[in-house]
Amino acid sequence: MPNILVVEDSPTMRQLISFAMKRIPNSHVIEATDGVDALKKMSSEKVDLILADINMPVMDGLKLVSLVRGNPTYKEIPIIIITTEGAEEDRKRALSIGANSYLPKPIQTQELIRLVNSYLTKQ
Amino acid sequence: MEKETGYLNKADEFLQMFKKGEEFTKELLKENEKLRYKIAQLEESMERSGDEARTKLYEDRIKLLEDEINSLMERFKQVEEENKDFASKYIEVEEENNNLANLYVASYQLHSTLDFSEVLRIVLEIVINLIGAEKFAILLMDDKTNELVPVASEGMAVSAAPRVKFGQGTIGIVAKEGASYFSDNLSYMKEFNPTTPIVCIPLKIKEHVIGVISIYSLLTQKSGFTNMDYELFNLLAGHAATAIFSSRLYTQSERKLTTIQSFLDILKEKPRR
Structure with a gap:
Protein backbone atom coordinates (compact mmCIF):
# COMPACT_ATOMS: atom_id res chain seq x y z
CA MET A 1 0.00 0.00 0.00
CA PRO A 2 1.76 3.22 -1.12
CA ASN A 3 1.85 6.08 1.36
CA ILE A 4 1.61 9.47 -0.35
CA LEU A 5 2.59 12.54 1.64
CA VAL A 6 0.79 15.73 0.58
CA VAL A 7 2.58 18.84 1.84
CA GLU A 8 0.45 21.92 1.22
CA ASP A 9 -0.54 24.87 3.42
CA SER A 10 -3.77 25.62 1.56
CA PRO A 11 -6.57 23.40 2.92
CA THR A 12 -8.39 23.66 -0.41
CA MET A 13 -5.42 22.38 -2.41
CA ARG A 14 -4.60 19.79 0.22
CA GLN A 15 -8.12 18.40 0.06
CA LEU A 16 -8.13 18.50 -3.73
CA ILE A 17 -4.81 16.63 -4.05
CA SER A 18 -5.79 14.11 -1.35
CA PHE A 19 -9.07 13.57 -3.14
CA ALA A 20 -7.21 12.84 -6.38
CA MET A 21 -4.71 10.53 -4.67
CA LYS A 22 -7.50 8.45 -3.13
CA ARG A 23 -8.34 7.39 -6.66
CA ILE A 24 -5.04 5.51 -6.86
CA PRO A 25 -5.87 1.95 -5.74
CA ASN A 26 -4.75 1.03 -2.21
CA SER A 27 -3.04 4.37 -1.69
CA HIS A 28 -2.95 6.02 1.71
CA VAL A 29 -2.68 9.80 1.97
CA ILE A 30 -0.78 11.55 4.75
CA GLU A 31 -1.33 15.31 4.98
CA ALA A 32 1.15 17.91 6.19
CA THR A 33 0.74 21.69 6.33
CA ASP A 34 4.42 22.65 5.81
CA GLY A 35 7.97 21.26 5.57
CA VAL A 36 8.45 20.81 9.31
CA ASP A 37 5.14 19.03 9.68
CA ALA A 38 6.11 16.83 6.71
CA LEU A 39 9.44 15.79 8.30
CA LYS A 40 7.62 15.04 11.54
CA LYS A 41 5.14 12.80 9.71
CA MET A 42 7.97 11.10 7.77
CA SER A 43 9.73 10.16 10.99
CA SER A 44 6.68 8.26 12.19
CA GLU A 45 5.29 6.83 8.93
CA LYS A 46 6.86 5.22 5.88
CA VAL A 47 6.44 7.51 2.85
CA ASP A 48 6.62 6.30 -0.77
CA LEU A 49 6.08 9.59 -2.57
CA ILE A 50 5.95 13.29 -1.68
CA LEU A 51 3.76 15.95 -3.30
CA ALA A 52 4.86 19.36 -2.06
CA ASP A 53 4.02 22.99 -2.63
CA ILE A 54 6.86 25.55 -2.71
CA ASN A 55 5.40 28.57 -0.94
CA MET A 56 4.57 27.46 2.59
CA PRO A 57 5.06 28.99 6.03
CA VAL A 58 7.64 27.68 8.55
CA MET A 59 9.54 25.59 5.98
CA ASP A 60 9.03 25.91 2.22
CA GLY A 61 8.97 23.11 -0.32
CA LEU A 62 12.48 23.70 -1.67
CA LYS A 63 14.04 23.46 1.80
CA LEU A 64 12.07 20.26 2.35
CA VAL A 65 13.39 18.80 -0.94
CA SER A 66 17.00 19.55 -0.01
CA LEU A 67 16.59 18.08 3.49
CA VAL A 68 14.94 14.93 2.13
CA ARG A 69 17.68 14.48 -0.47
CA GLY A 70 20.35 14.97 2.17
CA ASN A 71 18.94 12.24 4.38
CA PRO A 72 20.12 8.71 3.41
CA THR A 73 16.84 7.18 4.69
CA TYR A 74 14.63 9.39 2.51
CA LYS A 75 16.85 10.30 -0.45
CA GLU A 76 15.24 7.81 -2.86
CA ILE A 77 11.65 9.01 -2.28
CA PRO A 78 10.23 10.62 -5.45
CA ILE A 79 9.21 14.26 -4.95
CA ILE A 80 6.72 16.10 -7.14
CA ILE A 81 6.51 19.86 -6.73
CA ILE A 82 3.11 21.48 -7.25
CA THR A 83 3.30 25.25 -7.31
CA THR A 84 1.96 28.51 -8.68
CA GLU A 85 5.53 29.44 -9.72
CA GLY A 86 5.41 28.67 -13.42
CA ALA A 87 8.66 30.30 -14.56
CA GLU A 88 11.29 28.09 -16.20
CA GLU A 89 14.02 29.16 -13.74
CA ASP A 90 11.82 28.07 -10.79
CA ARG A 91 11.35 24.69 -12.43
CA LYS A 92 15.08 24.28 -13.08
CA ARG A 93 15.90 25.30 -9.53
CA ALA A 94 13.50 22.77 -8.01
CA LEU A 95 14.77 19.96 -10.26
CA SER A 96 18.41 20.88 -9.60
CA ILE A 97 18.02 20.47 -5.83
CA GLY A 98 16.44 17.04 -6.24
CA ALA A 99 12.74 17.28 -7.11
CA ASN A 100 11.72 14.61 -9.62
CA SER A 101 8.90 16.50 -11.31
CA TYR A 102 7.48 19.99 -11.36
CA LEU A 103 3.78 20.70 -11.93
CA PRO A 104 2.62 24.31 -12.13
CA LYS A 105 -0.86 25.19 -10.78
CA PRO A 106 -3.66 24.99 -11.66
CA ILE A 107 -3.02 21.27 -11.95
CA GLN A 108 -4.77 18.80 -14.21
CA THR A 109 -5.83 16.00 -11.88
CA GLN A 110 -5.49 13.28 -14.55
CA GLU A 111 -1.93 14.41 -15.28
CA LEU A 112 -1.07 14.32 -11.58
CA ILE A 113 -2.56 10.83 -11.12
CA ARG A 114 -0.65 9.56 -14.18
CA LEU A 115 2.61 11.03 -12.91
CA VAL A 116 2.20 9.63 -9.39
CA ASN A 117 1.28 6.23 -10.82
CA SER A 118 4.38 6.21 -13.00
CA TYR A 119 6.66 6.80 -9.97
CA LEU A 120 4.85 4.23 -7.85
CA THR A 121 5.10 1.64 -10.63
CA LYS A 122 8.85 2.24 -10.96
CA GLN A 123 9.23 1.50 -7.25
CA MET B 1 -2.77 -104.05 -83.94
CA GLU B 2 -6.20 -103.18 -82.67
CA LYS B 3 -4.79 -102.61 -79.32
CA GLU B 4 -2.25 -100.17 -80.74
CA THR B 5 -4.93 -98.26 -82.62
CA GLY B 6 -6.93 -98.04 -79.43
CA TYR B 7 -3.98 -96.62 -77.60
CA LEU B 8 -3.35 -94.11 -80.38
CA ASN B 9 -6.97 -92.96 -80.28
CA LYS B 10 -6.86 -92.56 -76.57
CA ALA B 11 -3.60 -90.60 -76.88
CA ASP B 12 -5.20 -88.42 -79.52
CA GLU B 13 -8.21 -87.87 -77.32
CA PHE B 14 -5.98 -87.06 -74.44
CA LEU B 15 -3.94 -84.69 -76.58
CA GLN B 16 -7.14 -83.03 -77.80
CA MET B 17 -8.34 -82.65 -74.26
CA PHE B 18 -5.00 -81.31 -73.21
CA LYS B 19 -5.03 -78.81 -76.09
CA LYS B 20 -8.53 -77.72 -75.14
CA GLY B 21 -7.39 -77.39 -71.57
CA GLU B 22 -4.44 -75.34 -72.76
CA GLU B 23 -6.67 -73.10 -74.84
CA PHE B 24 -9.10 -72.71 -71.96
CA THR B 25 -6.28 -71.84 -69.63
CA LYS B 26 -4.98 -69.29 -72.13
CA GLU B 27 -8.45 -67.77 -72.42
CA LEU B 28 -8.74 -67.68 -68.64
CA LEU B 29 -5.38 -65.97 -68.40
CA LYS B 30 -6.43 -63.40 -71.01
CA GLU B 31 -9.70 -62.83 -69.19
CA ASN B 32 -7.80 -62.51 -65.94
CA GLU B 33 -5.47 -59.98 -67.54
CA LYS B 34 -8.43 -57.98 -68.78
CA LEU B 35 -10.10 -58.08 -65.38
CA ARG B 36 -6.93 -57.00 -63.63
CA TYR B 37 -6.62 -54.14 -66.07
CA LYS B 38 -10.20 -53.15 -65.41
CA ILE B 39 -9.65 -53.36 -61.67
CA ALA B 40 -6.56 -51.20 -62.04
CA GLN B 41 -8.59 -48.72 -64.09
CA LEU B 42 -11.39 -48.73 -61.57
CA GLU B 43 -8.99 -48.32 -58.72
CA GLU B 44 -7.33 -45.42 -60.50
CA SER B 45 -10.63 -43.71 -61.24
CA MET B 46 -11.77 -44.31 -57.69
CA GLU B 47 -8.60 -42.74 -56.38
CA ARG B 48 -8.98 -39.80 -58.74
CA SER B 49 -12.57 -39.25 -57.73
CA GLY B 50 -11.52 -39.45 -54.04
CA ASP B 51 -8.89 -36.74 -54.57
CA GLU B 52 -11.42 -34.54 -56.29
CA ALA B 53 -13.90 -35.02 -53.46
CA ARG B 54 -11.22 -34.25 -50.93
CA THR B 55 -10.11 -31.18 -52.88
CA LYS B 56 -13.71 -30.03 -53.03
CA LEU B 57 -14.00 -30.61 -49.31
CA TYR B 58 -10.83 -28.64 -48.64
CA GLU B 59 -11.94 -25.85 -50.92
CA ASP B 60 -15.26 -25.64 -49.09
CA ARG B 61 -13.44 -25.65 -45.79
CA ILE B 62 -11.07 -22.87 -46.94
CA LYS B 63 -14.03 -20.83 -48.15
CA LEU B 64 -15.74 -21.31 -44.81
CA LEU B 65 -12.61 -20.30 -42.92
CA GLU B 66 -12.11 -17.31 -45.18
CA ASP B 67 -15.68 -16.20 -44.48
CA GLU B 68 -15.08 -16.74 -40.80
CA ILE B 69 -11.86 -14.68 -40.94
CA ASN B 70 -13.67 -11.91 -42.80
CA SER B 71 -16.48 -11.85 -40.29
CA LEU B 72 -13.95 -11.89 -37.43
CA MET B 73 -12.03 -9.06 -39.07
CA GLU B 74 -15.27 -7.15 -39.38
CA ARG B 75 -16.10 -7.81 -35.72
CA PHE B 76 -12.55 -6.85 -34.73
CA LYS B 77 -12.95 -3.55 -36.54
CA GLN B 78 -16.27 -2.98 -34.81
CA VAL B 79 -14.78 -3.82 -31.41
CA GLU B 80 -11.83 -1.54 -32.14
CA GLU B 81 -14.23 1.28 -32.96
CA GLU B 82 -16.21 0.53 -29.81
CA ASN B 83 -12.95 0.53 -27.85
CA LYS B 84 -12.05 3.93 -29.24
CA ASP B 85 -15.50 5.18 -28.29
CA PHE B 86 -15.15 3.74 -24.79
CA ALA B 87 -11.65 5.21 -24.42
CA SER B 88 -12.83 8.67 -25.41
CA LYS B 89 -15.91 8.31 -23.20
CA TYR B 90 -13.66 7.14 -20.35
CA ILE B 91 -11.48 10.23 -20.78
CA GLU B 92 -14.61 12.41 -20.80
CA VAL B 93 -15.95 10.73 -17.66
CA GLU B 94 -12.55 11.06 -15.99
CA GLU B 95 -12.43 14.74 -16.84
CA GLU B 96 -15.98 15.18 -15.61
CA ASN B 97 -15.08 13.34 -12.38
CA ASN B 98 -12.10 15.58 -11.83
CA ASN B 99 -14.15 18.67 -12.52
CA LEU B 100 -16.81 17.51 -10.09
CA ALA B 101 -14.12 16.79 -7.50
CA ASN B 102 -12.75 20.31 -7.95
CA LEU B 103 -16.23 21.81 -7.61
CA TYR B 104 -16.98 19.63 -4.61
CA VAL B 105 -13.77 20.63 -2.84
CA ALA B 106 -14.32 24.31 -3.63
CA SER B 107 -17.90 24.30 -2.39
CA TYR B 108 -17.01 22.14 0.65
CA GLN B 109 -14.26 24.57 1.64
CA LEU B 110 -16.46 27.63 1.09
CA HIS B 111 -19.09 26.31 3.48
CA SER B 112 -16.66 24.82 5.99
CA THR B 113 -16.50 27.93 8.17
Whole structure:
Protein backbone atom coordinates (compact mmCIF):
# COMPACT_ATOMS: atom_id res chain seq x y z
CA MET A 1 0.00 0.00 0.00
CA PRO A 2 1.76 3.22 -1.12
CA ASN A 3 1.85 6.08 1.36
CA ILE A 4 1.61 9.47 -0.35
CA LEU A 5 2.59 12.54 1.64
CA VAL A 6 0.79 15.73 0.58
CA VAL A 7 2.58 18.84 1.84
CA GLU A 8 0.45 21.92 1.22
CA ASP A 9 -0.54 24.87 3.42
CA SER A 10 -3.77 25.62 1.56
CA PRO A 11 -6.57 23.40 2.92
CA THR A 12 -8.39 23.66 -0.41
CA MET A 13 -5.42 22.38 -2.41
CA ARG A 14 -4.60 19.79 0.22
CA GLN A 15 -8.12 18.40 0.06
CA LEU A 16 -8.13 18.50 -3.73
CA ILE A 17 -4.81 16.63 -4.05
CA SER A 18 -5.79 14.11 -1.35
CA PHE A 19 -9.07 13.57 -3.14
CA ALA A 20 -7.21 12.84 -6.38
CA MET A 21 -4.71 10.53 -4.67
CA LYS A 22 -7.50 8.45 -3.13
CA ARG A 23 -8.34 7.39 -6.66
CA ILE A 24 -5.04 5.51 -6.86
CA PRO A 25 -5.87 1.95 -5.74
CA ASN A 26 -4.75 1.03 -2.21
CA SER A 27 -3.04 4.37 -1.69
CA HIS A 28 -2.95 6.02 1.71
CA VAL A 29 -2.68 9.80 1.97
CA ILE A 30 -0.78 11.55 4.75
CA GLU A 31 -1.33 15.31 4.98
CA ALA A 32 1.15 17.91 6.19
CA THR A 33 0.74 21.69 6.33
CA ASP A 34 4.42 22.65 5.81
CA GLY A 35 7.97 21.26 5.57
CA VAL A 36 8.45 20.81 9.31
CA ASP A 37 5.14 19.03 9.68
CA ALA A 38 6.11 16.83 6.71
CA LEU A 39 9.44 15.79 8.30
CA LYS A 40 7.62 15.04 11.54
CA LYS A 41 5.14 12.80 9.71
CA MET A 42 7.97 11.10 7.77
CA SER A 43 9.73 10.16 10.99
CA SER A 44 6.68 8.26 12.19
CA GLU A 45 5.29 6.83 8.93
CA LYS A 46 6.86 5.22 5.88
CA VAL A 47 6.44 7.51 2.85
CA ASP A 48 6.62 6.30 -0.77
CA LEU A 49 6.08 9.59 -2.57
CA ILE A 50 5.95 13.29 -1.68
CA LEU A 51 3.76 15.95 -3.30
CA ALA A 52 4.86 19.36 -2.06
CA ASP A 53 4.02 22.99 -2.63
CA ILE A 54 6.86 25.55 -2.71
CA ASN A 55 5.40 28.57 -0.94
CA MET A 56 4.57 27.46 2.59
CA PRO A 57 5.06 28.99 6.03
CA VAL A 58 7.64 27.68 8.55
CA MET A 59 9.54 25.59 5.98
CA ASP A 60 9.03 25.91 2.22
CA GLY A 61 8.97 23.11 -0.32
CA LEU A 62 12.48 23.70 -1.67
CA LYS A 63 14.04 23.46 1.80
CA LEU A 64 12.07 20.26 2.35
CA VAL A 65 13.39 18.80 -0.94
CA SER A 66 17.00 19.55 -0.01
CA LEU A 67 16.59 18.08 3.49
CA VAL A 68 14.94 14.93 2.13
CA ARG A 69 17.68 14.48 -0.47
CA GLY A 70 20.35 14.97 2.17
CA ASN A 71 18.94 12.24 4.38
CA PRO A 72 20.12 8.71 3.41
CA THR A 73 16.84 7.18 4.69
CA TYR A 74 14.63 9.39 2.51
CA LYS A 75 16.85 10.30 -0.45
CA GLU A 76 15.24 7.81 -2.86
CA ILE A 77 11.65 9.01 -2.28
CA PRO A 78 10.23 10.62 -5.45
CA ILE A 79 9.21 14.26 -4.95
CA ILE A 80 6.72 16.10 -7.14
CA ILE A 81 6.51 19.86 -6.73
CA ILE A 82 3.11 21.48 -7.25
CA THR A 83 3.30 25.25 -7.31
CA THR A 84 1.96 28.51 -8.68
CA GLU A 85 5.53 29.44 -9.72
CA GLY A 86 5.41 28.67 -13.42
CA ALA A 87 8.66 30.30 -14.56
CA GLU A 88 11.29 28.09 -16.20
CA GLU A 89 14.02 29.16 -13.74
CA ASP A 90 11.82 28.07 -10.79
CA ARG A 91 11.35 24.69 -12.43
CA LYS A 92 15.08 24.28 -13.08
CA ARG A 93 15.90 25.30 -9.53
CA ALA A 94 13.50 22.77 -8.01
CA LEU A 95 14.77 19.96 -10.26
CA SER A 96 18.41 20.88 -9.60
CA ILE A 97 18.02 20.47 -5.83
CA GLY A 98 16.44 17.04 -6.24
CA ALA A 99 12.74 17.28 -7.11
CA ASN A 100 11.72 14.61 -9.62
CA SER A 101 8.90 16.50 -11.31
CA TYR A 102 7.48 19.99 -11.36
CA LEU A 103 3.78 20.70 -11.93
CA PRO A 104 2.62 24.31 -12.13
CA LYS A 105 -0.86 25.19 -10.78
CA PRO A 106 -3.66 24.99 -11.66
CA ILE A 107 -3.02 21.27 -11.95
CA GLN A 108 -4.77 18.80 -14.21
CA THR A 109 -5.83 16.00 -11.88
CA GLN A 110 -5.49 13.28 -14.55
CA GLU A 111 -1.93 14.41 -15.28
CA LEU A 112 -1.07 14.32 -11.58
CA ILE A 113 -2.56 10.83 -11.12
CA ARG A 114 -0.65 9.56 -14.18
CA LEU A 115 2.61 11.03 -12.91
CA VAL A 116 2.20 9.63 -9.39
CA ASN A 117 1.28 6.23 -10.82
CA SER A 118 4.38 6.21 -13.00
CA TYR A 119 6.66 6.80 -9.97
CA LEU A 120 4.85 4.23 -7.85
CA THR A 121 5.10 1.64 -10.63
CA LYS A 122 8.85 2.24 -10.96
CA GLN A 123 9.23 1.50 -7.25
CA MET B 1 -2.77 -104.05 -83.94
CA GLU B 2 -6.20 -103.18 -82.67
CA LYS B 3 -4.79 -102.61 -79.32
CA GLU B 4 -2.25 -100.17 -80.74
CA THR B 5 -4.93 -98.26 -82.62
CA GLY B 6 -6.93 -98.04 -79.43
CA TYR B 7 -3.98 -96.62 -77.60
CA LEU B 8 -3.35 -94.11 -80.38
CA ASN B 9 -6.97 -92.96 -80.28
CA LYS B 10 -6.86 -92.56 -76.57
CA ALA B 11 -3.60 -90.60 -76.88
CA ASP B 12 -5.20 -88.42 -79.52
CA GLU B 13 -8.21 -87.87 -77.32
CA PHE B 14 -5.98 -87.06 -74.44
CA LEU B 15 -3.94 -84.69 -76.58
CA GLN B 16 -7.14 -83.03 -77.80
CA MET B 17 -8.34 -82.65 -74.26
CA PHE B 18 -5.00 -81.31 -73.21
CA LYS B 19 -5.03 -78.81 -76.09
CA LYS B 20 -8.53 -77.72 -75.14
CA GLY B 21 -7.39 -77.39 -71.57
CA GLU B 22 -4.44 -75.34 -72.76
CA GLU B 23 -6.67 -73.10 -74.84
CA PHE B 24 -9.10 -72.71 -71.96
CA THR B 25 -6.28 -71.84 -69.63
CA LYS B 26 -4.98 -69.29 -72.13
CA GLU B 27 -8.45 -67.77 -72.42
CA LEU B 28 -8.74 -67.68 -68.64
CA LEU B 29 -5.38 -65.97 -68.40
CA LYS B 30 -6.43 -63.40 -71.01
CA GLU B 31 -9.70 -62.83 -69.19
CA ASN B 32 -7.80 -62.51 -65.94
CA GLU B 33 -5.47 -59.98 -67.54
CA LYS B 34 -8.43 -57.98 -68.78
CA LEU B 35 -10.10 -58.08 -65.38
CA ARG B 36 -6.93 -57.00 -63.63
CA TYR B 37 -6.62 -54.14 -66.07
CA LYS B 38 -10.20 -53.15 -65.41
CA ILE B 39 -9.65 -53.36 -61.67
CA ALA B 40 -6.56 -51.20 -62.04
CA GLN B 41 -8.59 -48.72 -64.09
CA LEU B 42 -11.39 -48.73 -61.57
CA GLU B 43 -8.99 -48.32 -58.72
CA GLU B 44 -7.33 -45.42 -60.50
CA SER B 45 -10.63 -43.71 -61.24
CA MET B 46 -11.77 -44.31 -57.69
CA GLU B 47 -8.60 -42.74 -56.38
CA ARG B 48 -8.98 -39.80 -58.74
CA SER B 49 -12.57 -39.25 -57.73
CA GLY B 50 -11.52 -39.45 -54.04
CA ASP B 51 -8.89 -36.74 -54.57
CA GLU B 52 -11.42 -34.54 -56.29
CA ALA B 53 -13.90 -35.02 -53.46
CA ARG B 54 -11.22 -34.25 -50.93
CA THR B 55 -10.11 -31.18 -52.88
CA LYS B 56 -13.71 -30.03 -53.03
CA LEU B 57 -14.00 -30.61 -49.31
CA TYR B 58 -10.83 -28.64 -48.64
CA GLU B 59 -11.94 -25.85 -50.92
CA ASP B 60 -15.26 -25.64 -49.09
CA ARG B 61 -13.44 -25.65 -45.79
CA ILE B 62 -11.07 -22.87 -46.94
CA LYS B 63 -14.03 -20.83 -48.15
CA LEU B 64 -15.74 -21.31 -44.81
CA LEU B 65 -12.61 -20.30 -42.92
CA GLU B 66 -12.11 -17.31 -45.18
CA ASP B 67 -15.68 -16.20 -44.48
CA GLU B 68 -15.08 -16.74 -40.80
CA ILE B 69 -11.86 -14.68 -40.94
CA ASN B 70 -13.67 -11.91 -42.80
CA SER B 71 -16.48 -11.85 -40.29
CA LEU B 72 -13.95 -11.89 -37.43
CA MET B 73 -12.03 -9.06 -39.07
CA GLU B 74 -15.27 -7.15 -39.38
CA ARG B 75 -16.10 -7.81 -35.72
CA PHE B 76 -12.55 -6.85 -34.73
CA LYS B 77 -12.95 -3.55 -36.54
CA GLN B 78 -16.27 -2.98 -34.81
CA VAL B 79 -14.78 -3.82 -31.41
CA GLU B 80 -11.83 -1.54 -32.14
CA GLU B 81 -14.23 1.28 -32.96
CA GLU B 82 -16.21 0.53 -29.81
CA ASN B 83 -12.95 0.53 -27.85
CA LYS B 84 -12.05 3.93 -29.24
CA ASP B 85 -15.50 5.18 -28.29
CA PHE B 86 -15.15 3.74 -24.79
CA ALA B 87 -11.65 5.21 -24.42
CA SER B 88 -12.83 8.67 -25.41
CA LYS B 89 -15.91 8.31 -23.20
CA TYR B 90 -13.66 7.14 -20.35
CA ILE B 91 -11.48 10.23 -20.78
CA GLU B 92 -14.61 12.41 -20.80
CA VAL B 93 -15.95 10.73 -17.66
CA GLU B 94 -12.55 11.06 -15.99
CA GLU B 95 -12.43 14.74 -16.84
CA GLU B 96 -15.98 15.18 -15.61
CA ASN B 97 -15.08 13.34 -12.38
CA ASN B 98 -12.10 15.58 -11.83
CA ASN B 99 -14.15 18.67 -12.52
CA LEU B 100 -16.81 17.51 -10.09
CA ALA B 101 -14.12 16.79 -7.50
CA ASN B 102 -12.75 20.31 -7.95
CA LEU B 103 -16.23 21.81 -7.61
CA TYR B 104 -16.98 19.63 -4.61
CA VAL B 105 -13.77 20.63 -2.84
CA ALA B 106 -14.32 24.31 -3.63
CA SER B 107 -17.90 24.30 -2.39
CA TYR B 108 -17.01 22.14 0.65
CA GLN B 109 -14.26 24.57 1.64
CA LEU B 110 -16.46 27.63 1.09
CA HIS B 111 -19.09 26.31 3.48
CA SER B 112 -16.66 24.82 5.99
CA THR B 113 -16.50 27.93 8.17
CA LEU B 114 -18.53 30.90 9.38
CA ASP B 115 -15.48 33.05 9.95
CA PHE B 116 -15.63 35.99 7.52
CA SER B 117 -11.86 36.41 7.06
CA GLU B 118 -11.45 32.65 6.61
CA VAL B 119 -14.15 32.58 3.93
CA LEU B 120 -12.32 35.39 2.12
CA ARG B 121 -9.07 33.40 2.38
CA ILE B 122 -10.78 30.32 0.92
CA VAL B 123 -12.15 32.35 -2.01
CA LEU B 124 -8.62 33.66 -2.64
CA GLU B 125 -7.23 30.10 -2.48
CA ILE B 126 -9.79 28.83 -4.99
CA VAL B 127 -9.11 31.65 -7.42
CA ILE B 128 -5.32 31.19 -7.17
CA ASN B 129 -5.08 27.41 -7.06
CA LEU B 130 -8.04 26.20 -9.09
CA ILE B 131 -8.42 29.01 -11.62
CA GLY B 132 -4.81 30.17 -11.78
CA ALA B 133 -5.27 33.91 -11.29
CA GLU B 134 -2.23 35.95 -10.31
CA LYS B 135 -3.63 39.41 -9.52
CA PHE B 136 -7.17 39.85 -8.32
CA ALA B 137 -9.36 41.47 -5.70
CA ILE B 138 -12.66 40.79 -3.93
CA LEU B 139 -14.89 43.85 -3.70
CA LEU B 140 -18.05 43.91 -1.57
CA MET B 141 -21.04 46.20 -1.89
CA ASP B 142 -21.37 48.92 0.71
CA ASP B 143 -25.08 49.77 0.68
CA LYS B 144 -24.55 53.01 2.62
CA THR B 145 -22.17 54.57 0.08
CA ASN B 146 -23.45 52.58 -2.93
CA GLU B 147 -19.87 51.60 -3.65
CA LEU B 148 -17.94 48.39 -4.19
CA VAL B 149 -15.18 48.31 -1.60
CA PRO B 150 -12.09 46.03 -1.86
CA VAL B 151 -11.85 43.64 1.11
CA ALA B 152 -9.19 41.11 0.02
CA SER B 153 -6.67 40.71 -2.77
CA GLU B 154 -3.85 38.56 -4.11
CA GLY B 155 -0.77 39.66 -6.04
CA MET B 156 -1.54 43.29 -5.23
CA ALA B 157 -2.27 45.38 -2.15
CA VAL B 158 -5.93 45.73 -1.14
CA SER B 159 -5.38 49.49 -1.33
CA ALA B 160 -4.32 49.14 -4.99
CA ALA B 161 -7.80 47.87 -5.87
CA PRO B 162 -10.29 50.64 -6.64
CA ARG B 163 -13.46 51.65 -4.82
CA VAL B 164 -16.04 51.54 -7.57
CA LYS B 165 -19.38 53.32 -7.82
CA PHE B 166 -22.27 50.92 -8.45
CA GLY B 167 -22.99 50.90 -12.21
CA GLN B 168 -19.78 52.68 -13.21
CA GLY B 169 -16.98 51.17 -15.30
CA THR B 170 -16.61 47.47 -16.07
CA ILE B 171 -16.70 46.44 -12.40
CA GLY B 172 -19.67 48.68 -11.54
CA ILE B 173 -21.66 47.46 -14.55
CA VAL B 174 -21.01 43.80 -13.63
CA ALA B 175 -22.32 44.55 -10.12
CA LYS B 176 -25.36 46.34 -11.52
CA GLU B 177 -26.28 43.84 -14.23
CA GLY B 178 -25.21 40.70 -12.39
CA ALA B 179 -23.61 39.17 -15.48
CA SER B 180 -20.00 37.95 -15.62
CA TYR B 181 -17.52 39.82 -17.80
CA PHE B 182 -14.77 38.04 -19.75
CA SER B 183 -12.37 40.08 -21.83
CA ASP B 184 -11.78 38.77 -25.36
CA ASN B 185 -8.22 39.94 -25.22
CA LEU B 186 -6.13 38.54 -22.37
CA SER B 187 -2.90 40.03 -23.76
CA TYR B 188 -3.32 43.47 -22.19
CA MET B 189 -3.41 41.91 -18.74
CA LYS B 190 0.33 42.60 -18.42
CA GLU B 191 -0.43 46.30 -18.11
CA PHE B 192 -2.16 46.46 -14.75
CA ASN B 193 -5.10 48.82 -14.59
CA PRO B 194 -7.33 48.41 -11.51
CA THR B 195 -10.44 49.58 -13.33
CA THR B 196 -10.12 47.28 -16.35
CA PRO B 197 -10.13 43.66 -15.22
CA ILE B 198 -9.82 40.76 -17.65
CA VAL B 199 -12.55 38.89 -15.76
CA CYS B 200 -15.19 40.19 -13.40
CA ILE B 201 -17.54 37.80 -11.59
CA PRO B 202 -20.58 39.05 -9.68
CA LEU B 203 -21.16 37.48 -6.27
CA LYS B 204 -24.91 36.91 -6.28
CA ILE B 205 -27.53 35.61 -3.87
CA LYS B 206 -30.41 34.94 -6.23
CA GLU B 207 -30.53 38.22 -8.18
CA HIS B 208 -29.00 40.36 -5.43
CA VAL B 209 -25.34 41.22 -6.08
CA ILE B 210 -23.30 41.51 -2.87
CA GLY B 211 -19.91 42.05 -4.53
CA VAL B 212 -17.54 41.07 -7.34
CA ILE B 213 -14.31 39.20 -7.93
CA SER B 214 -12.14 41.27 -10.23
CA ILE B 215 -9.25 39.44 -11.93
CA TYR B 216 -6.44 41.49 -13.51
CA SER B 217 -3.92 38.87 -14.58
CA LEU B 218 -3.40 35.12 -14.77
CA LEU B 219 -0.37 33.03 -13.80
CA THR B 220 2.29 32.90 -16.54
CA GLN B 221 1.54 29.25 -17.29
CA LYS B 222 -2.18 29.99 -17.71
CA SER B 223 -2.95 31.14 -21.25
CA GLY B 224 -6.75 31.03 -21.24
CA PHE B 225 -9.85 29.63 -19.61
CA THR B 226 -11.14 26.08 -19.78
CA ASN B 227 -14.72 24.84 -19.35
CA MET B 228 -13.78 23.94 -15.80
CA ASP B 229 -12.81 27.57 -15.12
CA TYR B 230 -16.24 28.76 -16.26
CA GLU B 231 -17.86 26.16 -13.98
CA LEU B 232 -15.75 27.44 -11.10
CA PHE B 233 -16.69 31.02 -11.91
CA ASN B 234 -20.37 29.98 -11.77
CA LEU B 235 -19.79 28.21 -8.48
CA LEU B 236 -18.00 31.22 -7.05
CA ALA B 237 -20.80 33.54 -8.20
CA GLY B 238 -23.32 31.63 -6.08
CA HIS B 239 -21.53 29.70 -3.33
CA ALA B 240 -18.89 32.31 -2.51
CA ALA B 241 -21.64 34.93 -2.28
CA THR B 242 -23.70 32.94 0.22
CA ALA B 243 -20.59 31.93 2.19
CA ILE B 244 -19.36 35.55 2.38
CA PHE B 245 -22.83 36.91 3.19
CA SER B 246 -23.63 34.37 5.92
CA SER B 247 -20.18 34.56 7.51
CA ARG B 248 -20.38 38.36 7.57
CA LEU B 249 -23.82 38.19 9.20
CA TYR B 250 -22.56 35.59 11.67
CA THR B 251 -19.49 37.66 12.55
CA GLN B 252 -21.66 40.78 13.01
CA SER B 253 -24.18 38.90 15.15
CA GLU B 254 -21.35 37.41 17.21
CA ARG B 255 -20.00 40.91 17.77
CA LYS B 256 -23.47 42.20 18.70
CA LEU B 257 -24.00 39.24 20.99
CA THR B 258 -20.73 39.98 22.79
CA THR B 259 -21.76 43.62 23.20
CA ILE B 260 -25.22 42.69 24.50
CA GLN B 261 -23.66 40.13 26.83
CA SER B 262 -21.33 42.81 28.19
CA PHE B 263 -24.29 45.12 28.79
CA LEU B 264 -26.18 42.34 30.51
CA ASP B 265 -23.17 41.60 32.69
CA ILE B 266 -22.94 45.29 33.68
CA LEU B 267 -26.68 45.39 34.44
CA LYS B 268 -26.43 42.26 36.54
CA GLU B 269 -23.49 43.65 38.49
CA LYS B 270 -25.19 47.03 39.35
CA PRO B 271 -27.76 45.88 41.94
CA ARG B 272 -25.00 44.15 43.95
CA ARG B 273 -23.35 47.53 44.52
